[in-house]
Amino acid sequence: MPITSVATDTDAYTLTVVADFTVPLRRLWDAYADPRQIERFWGPPEYPSTFTRHDAVVGGVSTYVMIGPDGERSGGYWEWEAVDAPHSFVVRDGFTNEDGTPNTDFPSVRMEFAFAETALGSRLTTTSHFGSLEALEQLKAMGMEEGMRAAMAQIDAVVEDLQAFAAGRATEVQLLGDTQARVSRIIRGSVEQVWQAHVDPSLLGRWQLGPDGWSMPVCEYGAEVGQQLRTEWQNDESGERFGFAGVVVEAAPPRRLVTTERMISPQNPDGAGSPETLNEMTPTPVDGGTLLAYVITYPDAEVREAVLATGMAEGMETGYQRLEQVVLAG
Incomplete structure (x- = not known):
């Protein structure tokens, strides 16, 4: 006791x-x-x-x-x-x-x-x-x-x-209630570095690429409330393309960023009819670096299950490893 x-x-x-x-x-x-x-x-x-x-x-x-x-x-x-x-x-x-x-x-x-x-x-x-x-x-x-x-x-x-x-653990996902999920990982870097890497398009394009062979030809990002966001990925071999669009809802640099997100594609460039999520990012200084926590609110449990089943956590882990090795290390 x-x-x-x-x-x-x-x-x-x-x-x-x-x-x-x-x-x-x-x-x-x-x-x-x-x-x-x-x-x-x-x-x-x-x-x-x-x-x-x-x-x-x-x-x-x-x-x-x-x-x-x-x-x-x-x-x-x-x-x-x-x-x-x-x-x-x-x-x-x-x-x-x-x-x-x-x-x-x-x-x-x-x-x-x-x-x-x-x-x-x-x-x-x-x-x-x-x-x-x-x-x-x-x-x-x-x-x-x-x-x-x-x-x-x-x-x-x-x-x-x-x-x-401890630092060094892979990206983890925890279900919160019926419609939310928390994605967490300790990034080896300061809060300011992690924040900048998530809002600066020139930095995002260096690490948030997914598997090898993919590039990010479109990256429109920032941290001004009301700012429109758009990121698009492309498989450089097959030409396959998809992305996300949204808007900044709330920003308190460098400790809180809230955005919306919906999936877009060449066939649906505005994401009309796509489920929209609310993403709350909170970097917190801890021993070993910065705890990056995303609380994602989905429209319902079915959408949450479908998104997580795509391997979202594994894809984010690949990006975070690249963030540490390519951006923060050099």
Whole structure:
């Protein structure tokens, strides 16, 4: 059990939890910054969470849902107010309604997470600030303290699992709910380098080529909201050609890019009638490089299954290897 103390201050309206771990500070920080990891412990074991968005940057937002053993759902959000990696971050934590909007029937909490080195590893001090004594007592009565104890008891297993989250692993796909998928990979490069490689057409054309023998004769890309996007690939031997078109919906360089995407072809140059996806790209600095996470929202489960069955993850892995070896290495 990592928790070493829990203290309630009814004058300051705070709940402070101190937990100690036998891992380096950076490893503990990454467990919170990486959506693949935090969802393995943010919530009691019987209420596992799924993070559909996780922006570990000032002004960012995280959204998650915890699903109980009988299928009951409880949604939550974080609004990131301060980040000093890998030493501290501050979020506003609250509940959400079924449509993802804040649930004002319950109080939100300002949570400060402070990471410090110790002789045996690292310590995390989590201080929850409530707006009033009534809010503190309300959330404590709902089992907040017990929930935090149960949730944090799971962190040891996550931070000790170095292999599952280390740099060097191939591109991975995780299904989120009925219509989303998260594609993740650690890229050996800085956040700025990875961002530029994804929005600069001159760089995209050097690595996002797919299998050998394919080229990208059309690459119109950028990161301005409203900008039209178009990429086309060509098999230089057979002449076969396809591509994607879309638009930039949201951009917060170098940490978040949201675009739409639909498939195009010579027979359907505008992609009319093609299923459209929403792609959310989030580069996050972690040990070993940058965790690149794509959350892709499909029109329905059938389209998601069909796209993943094309070998999308394998094709992306080929591109990421080329990105590291050709662009970032030289």
